Amino acid sequence: MAKVAVMGCGTVGAGVIRVFDMNSGAIARRVGEKVEVKRALDLREFPGTPIEKILTHDFQDILNDPEISVVVETMGGLKPAFQFTKQLLEAGKCVCTSNKELVAEHGVELLETARAHGVSYLFEASCGGGIPIIRTLNESLTAEEISEVTGILNGTTNYILTTMADEGKDFETALKEAQEMGYAELHPEADVEGWDACRKIAILSSLAYGGHLSYKDVDTEGITKIDAADILYAAALECRIRLLATSRREGNGIWALVAPMMIGHENPLTTVDGVMNAVMVKGNAVGTTMYYGSGAGSLPTASAVCGDVIECVKNNGRPVSSDYSSGPISLLPVDEVERPFFVRYRGTETEAIRKYGEISHITVLKKYPEEFGFLTPVMAEKTFKAIAAEDDKVIKWIRRGKKEEAE
Amino acid sequence: MAKVAVMGCGTVGAGVIRVFDMNSGAIARRVGEKVEVKRALDLREFPGTPIEKILTHDFQDILNDPEISVVVETMGGLKPAFQFTKQLLEAGKCVCTSNKELVAEHGVELLETARAHGVSYLFEASCGGGIPIIRTLNESLTAEEISEVTGILNGTTNYILTTMADEGKDFETALKEAQEMGYAELHPEADVEGWDACRKIAILSSLAYGGHLSYKDVDTEGITKIDAADILYAAALECRIRLLATSRREGNGIWALVAPMMIGHENPLTTVDGVMNAVMVKGNAVGTTMYYGSGAGSLPTASAVCGDVIECVKNNGRPVSSDYSSGPISLLPVDEVERPFFVRYRGTETEAIRKYGEISHITVLKKYPEEFGFLTPVMAEKTFKAIAAEDDKVIKWIRRGKKEEAE
Numbered sequence: 001m002a003k004v005a006v007m008g009c010g011t012v013g014a015g016v017i018r019v020f021d022m023n024s025g026a027i028a029r030r031v032g033e034k035v036e037v038k039r040a041l042d043l044r045e046f047p048g049t050p051i052e053k054i055l056t057h058d059f060q061d062i063l064n065d066p067e068i069s070v071v072v073e074t075m076g077g078l079k080p081a082f083q084f085t086k087q088l089l090e091a092g093k094c095v096c097t098s099n100k101e102l103v104a105e106h107g108v109e110l111l112e113t114a115r116a117h118g119v120s121y122l123f124e125a126s127c128g129g130g131i132p133i134i135r136t137l138n139e140s141l142t143a144e145e146i147s148e149v150t151g152i153l154n155g156t157t158n159y160i161l162t163t164m165a166d167e168g169k170d171f172e173t174a175l176k177e178a179q180e181m182g183y184a185e186l187h188p189e190a191d192v193e194g195w196d197a198c199r200k201i202a203i204l205s206s207l208a209y210g211g212h213l214s215y216k217d218v219d220t221e222g223i224t225k226i227d228a229a230d231i232l233y234a235a236a237l238e239c240r241i242r243l244l245a246t247s248r249r250e251g252n253g254i255w256a257l258v259a260p261m262m263i264g265h266e267n268p269l270t271t272v273d274g275v276m277n278a279v280m281v282k283g284n285a286v287g288t289t290m291y292y293g294s295g296a297g298s299l300p301t302a303s304a305v306c307g308d309v310i311e312c313v314k315n316n317g318r319p320v321s322s323d324y325s326s327g328p329i330s331l332l333p334v335d336e337v338e339r340p341f342f343v344r345y346r347g348t349e350t351e352a353i354r355k356y357g358e359i360s361h362i363t364v365l366k367k368y369p370e371e372f373g374f375l376t377p378v379m380a381e382k383t384f385k386a387i388a389a390e391d392d393k394v395i396k397w398i399r400r401g402k403k404e405e406a407e
Numbered sequence: 408m409a410k411v412a413v414m415g416c417g418t419v420g421a422g423v424i425r426v427f428d429m430n431s432g433a434i435a436r437r438v439g440e441k442v443e444v445k446r447a448l449d450l451r452e453f454p455g456t457p458i459e460k461i462l463t464h465d466f467q468d469i470l471n472d473p474e475i476s477v478v479v480e481t482m483g484g485l486k487p488a489f490q491f492t493k494q495l496l497e498a499g500k501c502v503c504t505s506n507k508e509l510v511a512e513h514g515v516e517l518l519e520t521a522r523a524h525g526v527s528y529l530f531e532a533s534c535g536g537g538i539p540i541i542r543t544l545n546e547s548l549t550a551e552e553i554s555e556v557t558g559i560l561n562g563t564t565n566y567i568l569t570t571m572a573d574e575g576k577d578f579e580t581a582l583k584e585a586q587e588m589g590y591a592e593l594h595p596e597a598d599v600e601g602w603d604a605c606r607k608i609a610i611l612s613s614l615a616y617g618g619h620l621s622y623k624d625v626d627t628e629g630i631t632k633i634d635a636a637d638i639l640y641a642a643a644l645e646c647r648i649r650l651l652a653t654s655r656r657e658g659n660g661i662w663a664l665v666a667p668m669m670i671g672h673e674n675p676l677t678t679v680d681g682v683m684n685a686v687m688v689k690g691n692a693v694g695t696t697m698y699y700g701s702g703a704g705s706l707p708t709a710s711a712v713c714g715d716v717i718e719c720v721k722n723n724g725r726p727v728s729s730d731y732s733s734g735p736i737s738l739l740p741v742d743e744v745e746r747p748f749f750v751r752y753r754g755t756e757t758e759a760i761r762k763y764g765e766i767s768h769i770t771v772l773k774k775y776p777e778e779f780g781f782l783t784p785v786m787a788e789k790t791f792k793a794i795a796a797e798d799d800k801v802i803k804w805i806r807r808g809k810k811e812e813a814e
Binding site for chain 1: 422426427429430432433434436437438439531537538539542543546547548549550551552617675678690691692693694695696697698699700701704706707709710711713714716717718721725728730
């Protein structure tokens with residue numbers, strides 16, 4: 001019998017306790033022994049729930065229990081999660097987490113601590129909820145030179161963008177609805193400003209390219225400025241606007257970006273709707289692969305955490321290695337990246353052509369007769385930005401997928 | 408330095424040698440040491456190629472080489488692959504294979520041999536080419552009670568069906584074209600009769616449900632009877648015809664089937680075109696997940712084999728466990744499964760309604776004025792078949808996705 005503890009009994013933590021209970025038979029069959037949640041740490045009380053019987057308010061009860069070999073950290077945030085995790089690893093316990101802030105901020109240090117103490121620090125649930133993308137990068141695509149990771153990594157913003165497109169709502173209304181449905185938090189900045197997706201692409205890129213990409217270095221733009229008109233133009237261009245988190249090898253360097261982009265049928269991510277997430281990984285041998293599933297939610301995320309716990313138990317004290325080294329990845333400037341840009345314009349076609357060259361997909365919407373939309377030719381972002389900054393006819397612009405995906 | 412050998416230098420085997428060469432840097436970084444292909448076994452000669460220098464015609468050169476710890480089996484077929492694999496495992500060497508015939512036929516025995524000798528028998532490349540679906544079932548979705556595995560697992564048939572739909576070709580023409588493009592073999596029976604997909608769903612189901620599903624027990628129907636008219640009807644119903652390989656938990660039992668089915672937008676597999684493969688896995692905690700990539704081809708399949716080799720090397724003699732037990736899975740009869748059926752009919756609507764009840768999606772194609780198509784209500788397959796067998800107005804029928812996916 002393997003004994004584990006759960007720290008933080010919120011949405012994901014409570015889900016972990018539930019999954020170990022409801023799937024105990026299947027788990028015991030796969031592990032070869034029963035896995036029991038012996039302790040749960042939380043400041044709150046949980047009267048009348050299964051948590052009550054195993055609850056403690058004292059971290060020491062977990063740290064000092066020699067029977068507990070694996071600890072789940074689903075507290076979120078940096079404090080006290082970082083300190084707790086570090087102490088547990090130093091005490092020779094494996095830690096499995098869904099805490100992307102902590103992994104993005106201190107992952108390198110915690111992985112080193114784990115290595116030094118012969119234990120594992122696993123974080124499958126930190127990216128893509130129930131999608132097994134971390135293990136895929138870490139243990140499956142190991143023969144690849146990975147050239148790109150692009151994902152829809154935030155369910156809240158994808159739900160908002162899907163609702164805007166399907167029901168013609170504006171951003172504020174869609175956000176309010178998402179909050180009422182429980183898909184967006186009361187303070188939604190981390191989601192709608194792209195910070196959450198930014199941390200996740202930093203983690204995935206670190207694994208994909210074998211170094212440490214700091215999330216602070218990733219150019220990040222949220223979806224708060226996307227309005228109903230943008231969505232209508234996208235539809236007219238047979239596109240969808242999606243918050244993409246992407247990183248890509250270009251020559252000897254890597255660039256990374258989180259931003260709303262217009263993508264079309266050529267991109268399999270276009271069909272990912274609502275709170276679902278998906279990650280596309282390209283390698284030089286395997287080509288394009290994609291992984292799709294629930295990006296959030298109690299049980300899907302808990303399933304990923306439990307999978308990590310099971311790996312620790314099956315490995316029986318032998319650490320799981322990770323291609324996440326401390327060597328920093330320095331990014332190429334996104335300004336050099338070439339792609340077409342979608343522009344909403346209040347000038348004339350002639351002016352637009354004079355400034356941007358061979359524009360295409362010229363679109364006039366009945367609802368907005370005083371402007372039109374178009375796609376620029378493929379050009380470097382800095383070139384485009386330099387022209388657009390001086391052009392007072394530009395109402396707004398949005399990046400159009402990637403160079404080779406453009407028509 | 409880890410030393411490996413490759414047995415069988417055809418499309419996949421040669422790809423394995425190439426991937427270890429072209430991605431040696433990334434692989435060494437992830438493994439912590441260089442991985443070298445020391446020996447290649449084949450009956451043929453390979454003058455002027457990289458294989459020439461490491462070639463042997465004698466299996467004993469691999470079996471008796473104490474330096475070689477992992478052997479790739481990409482020979483295909485049962486003889487002599489089975490005997491060679493067994494001897495290698497007994498000699499304490501890990502074996503990694505793309506040979507689905509061998510895994511489906513003797514997987515249980517070979518896994519037991521591997522266990523008994525403390526080594527691994529891995530077969531990521533046997534299903535879905537470069538898609539890391541085996542490891543996902545084996546190591547990621549381990550906290551799940553899996554309820555369904557459904558895939559497009561054969562690239563040849565998917566290419567043929569896609570070509571028929573996109574270019575209005577009939578089966579024979581599309582097959583011939585696929586043969587000319589190298590996507591179909593000269594003797595295409597294993598693909599077009601569904602046998603290849605059948606072996607793959609048997610392997611995936613065995614891992615998903617934790618027993619041994621014999622491929623011989625899976626009802627299997629190929630695509631040879633699909634004609635241009637069927638494809639036109641599917642399009643009129645906003646559907647695609649896909650060769651689905653599926654297995655599903657129903658109550659305490661499991662049923663499995665390989666057959667062409669009509670699926671619509673509600674099913675993410677609808678968008679999988681050409682030679683691409685995809686597998687959908689549903690679990691009671693994670694919900695629906697999907698995995699997409701190249702289902703065949705030299706480098707994608709080789710990438711999966713190399714990933715297995717790397718796992719063996721990283722595990723350094725410690726066997727990788729697999730939830731593929733010898734306990735047989737006995738299947739429920741597919742006849743009990745309920746779904747709608749698409750029927751091409753040369754009778755009247757009144758007759759059809761009298762026999763099948765509330766039919767829907769009644770469709771008349773200009774090109775085939777003497778018949779019409781419709782969907783039956785949801786009914787058990789045996790009920791439908793009993794009526795259809797006595798009904799000489801039925802030209803043909805095709806299964807329509809699954810019960811809960813129907814409108």
